[in-house]
Amino acid sequence: MSSRLVVIAIPFVVIAIFWLMARYEASRRHDPTHKGYFERNGMVLGIAFIALVALWALFLVVLPYLYMVVESFHPTLRPVERGGPKDVLTIAQYQSFFMAPTGDGWNTTHMGAFLFSIIASIAVTALNFAICYPLAFYMAQSGTPQKVRLILLALIVPYWVNEILRAFSLRLLLASKGLINQLLMGSGLTDAPVDFLGINVGLYVGLSYAYLLVMIFPLYNAIESLDKNQIEAARDLGAPWWRIHKDIVIPYAKPGIASGCTMVFMLAAGSLAAPQFLGGPRTLWFTSVIYNFFFQAFNWARGAAYAFLLLAACILFVMLMLRLFKVSLGETIK
Amino acid sequence: MSAGVELDHITVRFGDFTAVDNAALDIKGGEFFSFLGPSGCGKTTILRTVSGFLEPSEGTVRIGGKDMRGIGPNRRPTALIFQNLALFPLMSVAENITYGLRVQGVDKATRMRKADELLQLIALPGQGGKQMSELSGGQKQRVAIARALCVQPQVLLLDEPLSALDLKLRQHMRNELRTIQRMVGITFIYITHDQGEALTMSDRIAVMSDGVIQQVADGKTIYDEPATAFVASFVGENNPFAGTVKEANGSFALLDTRFGKLRGRNPRGLKAGDKAILFVRPESAQLTPGAADTTFTSKVKSVAFEGNMTHVFLEGAGKKDITVTVGRHNGAAIPEQGSVATVSYDAELGLALPEGKMARE
Amino acid sequence: MTSSLVMRGMIGFYIFLFFAYLFGPLVVMGITAFNSPSYPQAFPFESFTLDWFVKLWNDRAMMEGLTNSIIIGLGVVAVSVPAGLAASIIMNQIYHRARGLFYLVTVSPLLTPGVIIGISTVIFWKDVLGVSDVTKALFYNGITLAILGQSSFVSAYCLLIFMARLTRFDRAQEEAALDLGASYPQVFWHILLPFLKPAIVSAVVIGFLSSFENYNTTTFAILADKTLVTVLAGQVRQGTTPALSALAVIIIGISLLGAIVYEVLKRREQSRAEQAQRRAKLAERTEVGAAQPATSTA
Numbered sequence: 001m002s003s004r005l006v007v008i009a010i011p012f013v014v015i016a017i018f019w020l021m022a023r024y025e026a027s028r029r030h031d032p033t034h035k036g037y038f039e040r041n042g043m044v045l046g047i048a049f050i051a052l053v054a055l056w057a058l059f060l061v062v063l064p065y066l067y068m069v070v071e072s073f074h075p076t077l078r079p080v081e082r083g084g085p086k087d088v089l090t091i092a093q094y095q096s097f098f099m100a101p102t103g104d105g106w107n108t109t110h111m112g113a114f115l116f117s118i119i120a121s122i123a124v125t126a127l128n129f130a131i132c133y134p135l136a137f138y139m140a141q142s143g144t145p146q147k148v149r150l151i152l153l154a155l156i157v158p159y160w161v162n163e164i165l166r167a168f169s170l171r172l173l174l175a176s177k178g179l180i181n182q183l184l185m186g187s188g189l190t191d192a193p194v195d196f197l198g199i200n201v202g203l204y205v206g207l208s209y210a211y212l213l214v215m216i217f218p219l220y221n222a223i224e225s226l227d228k229n230q231i232e233a234a235r236d237l238g239a240p241w242w243r244i245h246k247d248i249v250i251p252y253a254k255p256g257i258a259s260g261c262t263m264v265f266m267l268a269a270g271s272l273a274a275p276q277f278l279g280g281p282r283t284l285w286f287t288s289v290i291y292n293f294f295f296q297a298f299n300w301a302r303g304a305a306y307a308f309l310l311l312a313a314c315i316l317f318v319m320l321m322l323r324l325f326k327v328s329l330g331e332t333i334k
Numbered sequence: 335m336s337a338g339v340e341l342d343h344i345t346v347r348f349g350d351f352t353a354v355d356n357a358a359l360d361i362k363g364g365e366f367f368s369f370l371g372p373s374g375c376g377k378t379t380i381l382r383t384v385s386g387f388l389e390p391s392e393g394t395v396r397i398g399g400k401d402m403r404g405i406g407p408n409r410r411p412t413a414l415i416f417q418n419l420a421l422f423p424l425m426s427v428a429e430n431i432t433y434g435l436r437v438q439g440v441d442k443a444t445r446m447r448k449a450d451e452l453l454q455l456i457a458l459p460g461q462g463g464k465q466m467s468e469l470s471g472g473q474k475q476r477v478a479i480a481r482a483l484c485v486q487p488q489v490l491l492l493d494e495p496l497s498a499l500d501l502k503l504r505q506h507m508r509n510e511l512r513t514i515q516r517m518v519g520i521t522f523i524y525i526t527h528d529q530g531e532a533l534t535m536s537d538r539i540a541v542m543s544d545g546v547i548q549q550v551a552d553g554k555t556i557y558d559e560p561a562t563a564f565v566a567s568f569v570g571e572n573n574p575f576a577g578t579v580k581e582a583n584g585s586f587a588l589l590d591t592r593f594g595k596l597r598g599r600n601p602r603g604l605k606a607g608d609k610a611i612l613f614v615r616p617e618s619a620q621l622t623p624g625a626a627d628t629t630f631t632s633k634v635k636s637v638a639f640e641g642n643m644t645h646v647f648l649e650g651a652g653k654k655d656i657t658v659t660v661g662r663h664n665g666a667a668i669p670e671q672g673s674v675a676t677v678s679y680d681a682e683l684g685l686a687l688p689e690g691k692m693a694r695e
Numbered sequence: 696m697t698s699s700l701v702m703r704g705m706i707g708f709y710i711f712l713f714f715a716y717l718f719g720p721l722v723v724m725g726i727t728a729f730n731s732p733s734y735p736q737a738f739p740f741e742s743f744t745l746d747w748f749v750k751l752w753n754d755r756a757m758m759e760g761l762t763n764s765i766i767i768g769l770g771v772v773a774v775s776v777p778a779g780l781a782a783s784i785i786m787n788q789i790y791h792r793a794r795g796l797f798y799l800v801t802v803s804p805l806l807t808p809g810v811i812i813g814i815s816t817v818i819f820w821k822d823v824l825g826v827s828d829v830t831k832a833l834f835y836n837g838i839t840l841a842i843l844g845q846s847s848f849v850s851a852y853c854l855l856i857f858m859a860r861l862t863r864f865d866r867a868q869e870e871a872a873l874d875l876g877a878s879y880p881q882v883f884w885h886i887l888l889p890f891l892k893p894a895i896v897s898a899v900v901i902g903f904l905s906s907f908e909n910y911n912t913t914t915f916a917i918l919a920d921k922t923l924v925t926v927l928a929g930q931v932r933q934g935t936t937p938a939l940s941a942l943a944v945i946i947i948g949i950s951l952l953g954a955i956v957y958e959v960l961k962r963r964e965q966s967r968a969e970q971a972q973r974r975a976k977l978a979e980r981t982e983v984g985a986a987q988p989a990t991s992t993a
Contacts, residue, residue: 045880287808437872
């Protein structure tokens with residue numbers, strides 16, 4: 001239990017350090033505009049603010065994460081065994097990701113699922129970018145304000161329908177008795193129904209469909225702020241349309257692109273609904289693996305370890321994106 | 335009920351930058367006092383220090399004799415009229431005006447009565463229910479004043495309140511403010527970069543530059559007897575003649591300048607060898623020859639007829655032209671552009687001051 | 696000129712495809728809600744029926760899920776809106792070197808996969824609440840955990856909304872109120888909060904909707920209870936009837952209604968603002984030639 005308690009102390013130590021630094025700086029330099037915290041907010045409000053923020057930042061965000069990470073470094077124990085002699089720090093859960101349970105050879109199932117999820121998410125990100133970029137460009141550059149408002153509304157309405165229902169609707173379309181197969185067979189293009197769901201087309205379409213909005217908004221915002229005259233100038237100088245995009249629009253919209261791609265990737269990699277309902281019988285999505293650890297095997301420690309691996313992959317991807325596009329974190333949060 | 339304000343050697347520093355340097359002066363109760371200077375001279379900083387939004391790095395502010403150190407802006411007997419008025423957009427006119435009473439817990443009926451009184455004072459009777467978005471610029475000004483007066487401050491602070499208004503309205507409001515001040519009798523501290531405002535409205539003026547108070551006096555003294563080169567060049571138009579003092583006695587000094595030896599009054603006790611500047615106002619100069627040590631010549635660059643006056647611009651020592659302003663019915667012949675003109679002035683109207691930083695053009 | 700016509704045609708076709716991709720599945724699903732076969736079918740359309748809507752109403756699990764979703768939504772809003780507000784105010788007052796870290800911590804839930812938020816919530820609170828049987832019995836249930844888990848990122852949404860609104864706040868108003876004698880708490884209640892009202896409304900609406908439709912986090916945090924969304928998920932997994940399509944139709948109907956109401960309200964507000972401006976301009980013009988105020992005759 002003690003390792004878990006140490007973890008809880010970490011955030012408080014960090015806070016104490018910053019508080020001391022602030023006091024030191026304040027005593028060194030006289031700032032004419034300085035007003036103390038409780039002076040500025042009054043006692044009641046001051047305490048209320050601190051309490052709310054502490055509750056949120058510490059108890060809903062930082063401590064649960066740290067606790068989960070710590071848990072992933074513990075063996076899988078039954079409730080009675082916790083706190084007992086078997087409760088030690090170990091990397092066994094992480095090892096189980098790489099090593100097969102039988103002791104020799106690699107855990108190809110899980111590692112495969114992990115790689116598949118990552119690569120598929122990247123593919124979906126690229127797909128969404130290709131789909132959304134032209135519309136974002138059109139909206140930003142040539143749309144009148146009313147048209148844009150209408151398009152925005154039209155984009156948002158489908159997303160008010162729950163993602164589960166949206167996945168469901170896609171399944172209806174793509175199932176063997178679904179509308180698309182009916183059209184294909186009815187018009188004579190195919191004889192037997194195409195198993196879209198089995199070959200994962202459903203999965204890709206589902207993931208892409210789910211996160212179109214997330215890609216288009218940052219793209220639209222970024223491109224919208226570009227001065228139209230720059231494009232006019234380039235066209236004047238004789239640049240063909242593909243060069244205009246490559247040299248002018250895309251470099252300018254980099255923060256928006258990075259933002260959109262990051263969000264789509266992370267949502268896709270962490271997605272639960274689409275793989276559950278649209279994945280083929282033989283596809284294993286990494287998040288589903290985690291889900292199963294929790295609800296079927298009740299192996300929380302192992303689930304936590306895998307979840308941390310997922311988080312690490314996401315963070316790595318984000319940092320890669322930031323480095324690749326040379327943008328800072330603040331710009332992408334928009 | 336009004337109070338005097340004492341600035342007891344106030345210095346305000348932001349990091350390494352000194353915004354106000356050792357300001358010391360006494361503002362009398364009931365006075366209309368202005369701080370005049372270009373932007374960045376420190377006048378806003380002084381206002382914020384008096385109102386309590388800044389704590390001075392050194393020195394104290396005393397209002398009505400009481401030390402204001404550590405007392406926040408909400409507990410000082412001052413009220414501030416902000417440059418952008420800072421009226422509350424979500425409240426009606428009456429609610430804005432009586433906000434100061436609301437925070438004191440005064441009941442609604444009394445507040446409404448007070449609002450009506452003040453609306454009469456500012457000539458907006460019955461308009462208490464209007465929203466801010468429905469008011470014109472001048473009306474908003476008056477609401478801001480009423481709001482400040484409602485809390486019965488001992489000192490009213492005004493931060494360039496007229497700078498956002500157009501010309502006609504500005505002149506109209508100048509009279510209004512002066513009248514209101516005389517009626518209510520409280521101390522007004524007014525900051526501006528417009529000398530016309532300062533001169534017409536104030537009992538006394540403090541001219542500031544780069545954080546330093548250059549001179550404190552009434553308008554006439556500031557204009558006729560500027561204490562430093564900055565004041566001489568900032569207030570009104572003035573022609574500077576830089577040079578070295580050749581001879582000097584208690585009353586007059588003779589300067590060696592590019593335009594020959596010129597004489598002027600010597601109120602600051604300059605001695606031979608001192609670097610000085612002789613100032614002659616455009617309206618103090620004549621286009622006729624005079625005594626040898628008060629006459630010079632220069633080429634006429636251009637002539638501008640402005641109705642009741644004519645300005646003649648002559649080549650000066652550096653970038654700045656020499657300006658001579660003559661009235662419409664002056665009598666002297668206006669020289670032609672390109673010709674060499676003779677200019678003279680009365681020695682009493684020339685002023686020799688120690689060399690110093692002048693106002694930027 | 697034909698090349699630009701071709702260009703325009705291609706763009707139009709692309710837009711058509713895009714929205715067909717977006718709306719197509721939903722339209723199809725909508726049709727199945729009214730079609731009689733028990734397996735959702737759009738074509739052929741056998742006979743029109745409203746049976747599935749009735750079945751929806753009678754589905755006990757769904758109703759229980761709906762009630763829970765509403766309770767959780769209200770709970771999340773009650774926690775997140777104040778938390779987001781408090782954080783946005785503190786953000787400006789915090790020690791400047793700590794600001795970056797503070798921002799990172801509070802916004803990180805938005806970047807974290809919902810799955811991880813759900814897992815960490817359960818693992819952490821199980822141990823914390825398990826410390827005593829009393830706390831365990833009172834608080835360790837799906838509803839509380841769902842509220843806690845969802846609040847971590849809904850508060851972040853609220854924070855961003857409030858921060859955006861706060862940048863437009865004229866600090867001079869705060870100073871004016873202080874100058875007139877208000878205490879800092881009075882400034883907060885009289886000046887800042889009324890200014891933030893539109894943001895508060897946005898935060899409540901967005902917070903509630905985000906909570907209502909959340910799946911990834913809720914599915915872990917809800918333990919043995921259910922929300923409407925988890926019930927849906929269960930039914931989709933097992934076998935589906937057009938009752939689900941009926942639900943989708945209802946949701947779309949409500950959202951469209953909401954969008955129309957919003958647009959109408961917005962138009963009305965705009966015209967009111969324009970009227971006020973016109974009145975102000977009129978006042979401006981008659982201003983300078985106006986009769987002298989009472990003061991100058993004194």
